[in-house]
Amino acid sequence: MRNQKKLKGLEETRELWLPHSLLIEVLWRLPSKTLAWVRFVSKEWKNIVSDRTFIKLQLKPREQLSGFFSQGRYEWSDGDVKSVSYISVDRDFTKVEKGVLNFLPENVVILSSSNGLICCRSSFPCSEPVLYVCNPLNREWITLQWPNLPKDSSTALIFEPFKSQIDVSTDFQVVTVCQTYIEEDEDEDEDGVQFSFNIYSSQTKVWTKSTEICVCGHNLQKKGCAFVEGVIFWLTNGDHILMFDPEKELSCLVMQPFPASQLNFRPGMCVGEAEGRLQYVLFSEDGLQLWELEDMFSSHWSVKHFISLEELERENPKCMYHISEKLESHLTTDTFPWINPLSFKDTTLLLRISTDIYAFNFDTKKAKLLCPYSALGPNSMFSPIVIPYTMSLVPIG
Template identity: 90%
Template sequence: MRNQKLKGLEERRELWLPQGLLVEILWRLPSKTLAWVRFVSKEWKCIVSDRTFIRLQLKPREQLSGFFFQGRYEWCDGDVKSVSYISVDRDSTKVEKSVLNFLPENVVIMSSNNGLICCRSSFPCSKPVFYVCNPLNREWITLQWPNLTKDSSTALIFEPFKGQIDVSTDFQVVTVCQTYFEVEDEDEDEGEDGIQFSFNIYSSRTKAWTLSREVCICSHNLQKKGCAFVEGVVFWLTNGDYILMFDPENELSCLVMQPFPASELNFTPGMCVGEAEGKLQYVLISEDGLQVWELEDWSSSRWSLKRFISLEELEKENPKCMYHISEKLESHLTTDTFPWINPLSFKDTTLLLRISTDIYAFNFDTRKAKLLCPYSALGPNSMFSPIVIPYTMSLVPLG
C-alpha cells in the first residue's frame, strides 16, 4: 500500500513538474545537497548522475566546503593515522573523523582538486599505493607505484571541463622526488647539500607512470603543507625563499621568488599558498599585517598586493581572538617554534589559521574570524607542520 501511494505521488508530480523545470531547479543546488537528492526517486537519481547535468551544475563556482587536516609526527618516521575534516559551510562546525573511512586502509592526504582527493598509504606499509577518491559519492581508484616514498610530495591535477564537451574524468598525479647531492664551494672546505627535484607523472588515460625529463635544482626542501594548483600548473612552498613550480603539460619547472624573501627578514613569518580566481595567492602574516599577494608572472617572479589588513584593523574587528596581536606577534615570531598565529591554508576568500590553541576561518570579505574548533579536537600531533588541504565538493564520478 505504501509503495502504491509513493508511486501515485511520483506520477502526480510528473504531471505538474516537467523534467526541464526540475533540472533548472536542481542544478542550482550545491553538490552537498544533491548528494542527498539522489535518494528522493529513481528519476532524480538519473538526473543528478547524468554527466550533462553535472557539467551544468558545476559551471557556477562551487563554494569552499571545508578543509582536510592531518597532523604529522615531529620525530617519528611513521604517519599519523587520523584524518580530520573541518567544514566551513555550516552554521555550527563539527570536526569529522570518518570522511575517508570508506578507503581500505589508513591514508595520508596529499592533494585535492575539483572534488577529488589524492592520498597515499600510511607508513609503515609493505606495499604503499596511491588512492584517488571522491568522498561525496565514496568512489575511489587505486594507483600502483612501487617507488613511493614517504618524503615525496604529490599533486592531483583534475580539470573536468578542459577541452571536453562532456564532463571528463581524466586526471594526472604528479610526484616530486628529492635527491641530495653535494655542491662544491671554493671558499669552504666542505660543500653544501643541494637538492635535485625530479617529477613522475601518472595519467589516468594511459594508466601508466612516466618520468619527466625535467629536473630542478634547489638548496631547500619542500614544505609538507600541501600544494596549490592554478590553471594546469602546480606550486609547492619550500623552506627557503622560493616556490617550486611545475607545468606537467609542457614538462617545465622553475623556482619562483617569494614576495618577501625570508632571508631578508629578522623573523620567521607565517605563510601559506592558495588559489583564488585562477591565480596563485601567497598569504603572509607578520608585524606589518595580514597580506595576500597574487602571482602575476611566474617567469619573472612578479607579484601584486591584492589584500592588506593592518594588525590594528584585525584587532579592532576581531577583539575576542586577536587581542594584543602586535605584542604577541613580536614576542612569538622570534622565540617560539610554534608562532601564536599561523596561516594554514587559503582558498578563494577563506583563510584557515591557528590562533593560539584554536582553529579559525578568516573571511577576507567580512574581515571576521569564525571559531571552528579547538586545536585539541584535531589530535595530539596536530601542532607540528600539519597537512592542510582545502576541499570543494563535487559530483564528478570516477567511473
C-alpha cells in the first residue's frame, strides 16, 4: 500500500510540472532494474520505458553487471540439478534468489547469457527437450526446437540489440558446439576431438550446420563461454581456447597466455569479457592474474592485472590468510581447490574461497563476501554452471 501511494505521488508530481521531454531525460538515467518498476506508475510511463528508442538510449552506454546465475551439477548422475540460483552483486546486501526463472513452463538448465537475455534448455530426463531464450527482468520468453543435439553440447547465445544504428534489434543467434572423439593413427600419441557447430537464427527460425570443423587434442571445459564482439570463446581442458565466429563461420585454437603444464598444481581459470575484449583469469602459486587478448590469430596476450599472494592477503586478511600454505596443500590431484575462479565480467570476478562465494574487484583488489556455497543449493561444489548477467529491458518475442 505504501509503495502504491509513492507511485501515485510520483505520477501526480509528473503531471503537475514535468514535460514529456524532461521526463524522458530523467528516466533514461535510471538502471534497468528500477525501470522495471517504473513501468507500473502510469500508462504513459510504461509506453516511454517500453519504446525501443528509449531502451537503446538508456541501455547502450551504461548498464553494468547485475549478478551471476549459478546451477549445480551431479557428478555421476545423468540427470540435471533443478535448482537455479541468482547472486546479485549490485546491492549493498547480497541475497541469493531462487525461482528467478520459474516463469518458464518447466525446470531448465542455464546455458548462456547475452545483454540481458538467458538461454537455457529443458532439464533432463525429458522426452521432448527444447531451448528457451528469455528475459528474466520482464519475464518474456520464446521456445526453440532441440535439433537432436547431444546433451553435453555447449551452447552460446549471441544477442546484440545495439548493433543496428536505427533501432533496437531483437534478433539473436544460438550457437552450439558438439564434440566428437576421433582416434588418431598408431603413430600419434593422443586421440583428438573434432568440434562442429550448429547455428540458429531468430530471423530465419531455422538451424544450419556449419561446414567449419576444428580439431583439438582436448575437449571443452564445462565453464561456459565468453562472447566478445561477435566471437565466442570456450576453454578447453588443455592449453587452448576454442574460438568461433558465426558470421564468418571461422574457428581457430587460441593458445592460453600461460600453459598450465608449467605450473606446480592445477590452476583455477576462467574466461570473460571487459570493454569488448576477451579476458583470461588465472589463479596460481604466483598470484591472481588477468590477461587480455590482443590478437586471437597470433595468440598475443597482455597482462592487465597481476596481484601477488602477499598483496591479496594484505588487502583481504579475513578470507585470504595464510594463502601460500593453503595453496600448497591443494595439489594437482585435488578435485576442489581452495580457491576457484567461477566467472568474470567487466572488473568483477566471482570466485569460491574454501566454502564461501566472493566477488573480487580487480580495481580495488578487495573481495566481498556474497554467500556461503551451501546457499546455492545441492551439488554446487562439483563444476557448477555459472554465467554473468546484465539486466536489460529489451523485449523478446
